[in-house]
Amino acid sequence: MFRDASDEWEIRCDLAAAYRLIAHFGMDDLISTHLSARLPGDAHRFLLNPYGMMFDEITASSLVVVDPDGHALQKEDEAKVNNAGFTIHSAVHMARHDAHCVIHTHTLAGMAVAAQEQGLLPLNQKSMCFYGGISYHNYEGVALDLNERERLVRDLGDKDVMVLKHHGLLTVGRTVSEAFLNMYLLEQSCRVQIAAMQGGHKIVLPSDRVAAHTAEQFQREGYNRNLRPWTALKRRLDRISPDYAT
Numbered sequence: 080m081f082r083d084a085s086d087e088w089e090i091r092c093d094l095a096a097a098y099r100l101i102a103h104f105g106m107d108d109l110i111s112t113h114l115s116a117r118l119p120g121d122a123h124r125f126l127l128n129p130y131g132m133m134f135d136e137i138t139a140s141s142l143v144v145v146d147p148d149g150h151a152l153q154k155e156d157e158a159k160v161n162n163a164g165f166t167i168h169s170a171v172h173m174a175r176h177d178a179h180c181v182i183h184t185h186t187l188a189g190m191a192v193a194a195q196e197q198g199l200l201p202l203n204q205k206s207m208c209f210y211g212g213i214s215y216h217n218y219e220g221v222a223l224d225l226n227e228r229e230r231l232v233r234d235l236g237d238k239d240v241m242v243l244k245h246h247g248l249l250t251v252g253r254t255v256s257e258a259f260l261n262m263y264l265l266e267q268s269c270r271v272q273i274a275a276m277q278g279g280h281k282i283v284l285p286s287d288r289v290a291a292h293t294a295e296q297f298q299r300e301g302y303n304r305n306l307r308p309w310t311a312l313k314r315r316l317d318r319i320s321p322d323y324a325t
Contacts (some may be wrong), residue, residue, distance in 0.1 A: 087118050089140035093178070093255035094126050095323045096313050100259060101184065102134035103320075106266055108185040109133070112247070115168040116255055117179045123147050125172060130161035138325050147173055166244075170228035171235060171251055178251035180258035188269035189248040198242055200270060201285060202275055206268035207315070218245035220252035220288040239303075240265050256309035260302065 094116045098148040101107050101114065105193045110131055118124040127149070128134070144152045149155045149165030166182045192199055198215055215233040219227050235241050239261055241249040248265055252258030275282055285293075316323055 088139065090116050090118065090255065091126060091142055092324045093137040093300075095137050096144060096316055097180075097182070097255050097259045097264035098128060098134045099320050100312055101182070103316075104263065104266070105264070106184050106186050107134040111164075112183050112185055113164050113168055114182045114255075114258075115165070117172055118144065119137055119173055124175065125153065125165075125168070127165060127168075127300055128153075128291055129156075129158055129159040129289065130164065130320060135320070138294045141319055164222075164227065165223060166210055167249065168232060170231050171249075174228075174232040175235070175251060177253050179251045180255045181249065182258045183243075183247060183249045184260045184262065184266070185247040185267070186266055188273050189242075189266060190246070191273050192269040193242050193244050193248070194260055199265075200282070201290040202282065203268070203271050203273065203295075204293060205264055207290045208297040209268065210245065210290040210294040212240065212294060212298075214241045215252045216241055216243050218243070222246075256306060257303045259312075260305075260308060264303070265304075286317065303316065 094114060097114050110133060116126045118126060123146065125145050125147075127145045128137055129143055131140055132141065143159050145154045145165060146152060147158055147169045149160055149162040149169060151160050167183055171178050171181045199206055199209060199213055201210045214235050216231050219230070219272060235249075235251075239251050239257075243249055248262065248269070250258050250261035250265060252261055284290075
């Protein structure tokens with residue numbers, strides 16, 4: 080958890096690492112979508128990417144501090160941010176104080192599942208992790224209207240993963256690593272679903288009992304709270320893209 084202002088650099092490095100990893104695993108969308116993180120302290124301050132930079136260019140020092148409306152707190156940084164792009168993030172951050180990090184993507188698999196009536200199916204071990212724990216938000220147009228915040232937060236509820244219908248995916252976490260691992264698992268689940276549907280054979284679903292049991296096992300083991308995968312991923316970045324932490 081975030082403790083005080085001395086943690087800011089660590090949060091910056093983790094968020095920059097998440098941006099790089101989103102790009103590394105093919106979950107970015109040119110300069111669109113955002114990853115945001117709450118900064119320590121009583122004030123509502125958040126880190127956001129500079130609008131116009133590719134995700135594999137983001138560094139810890141390039142991240143911009145914004146208020147709940149997505150306005151840069153430093154006047155010279157105002158031109159660097161896309162205020163409208165923060166609508167979804169600010170809604171979640173302000174309503175869910177446990178949502179220290181919010182990740183939103185427009186991946187091919189995620190958008191495909193978001194267009195399917197049944198949503199995410201418990202087709203495999205990864206997707207069963209989310210059984211009974213995924214929320215959905217109906218599409219209302221490009222997320223520019225601030226009055227959509229109330230409905231988005233209502234639909235998310237206390238869940239940590241959401242499918243934005245006809246749009247994409249969203250995950251939250253108490254830490255950057257937790258939000259990222261939620262997204263990685265959700266994205267892999269979507270990719271499996273699309274691949275299975277293209278296989279040409281009837282899809283077989285597990286029983287509700289098995290799916291619920293598997294979800295409980297994942298929750299009990301705390302996969303998304305395990306720091307080992309995150310630490311290993313950062314070691315990979317240290318090898319292939321060490322400037323993320325600059």
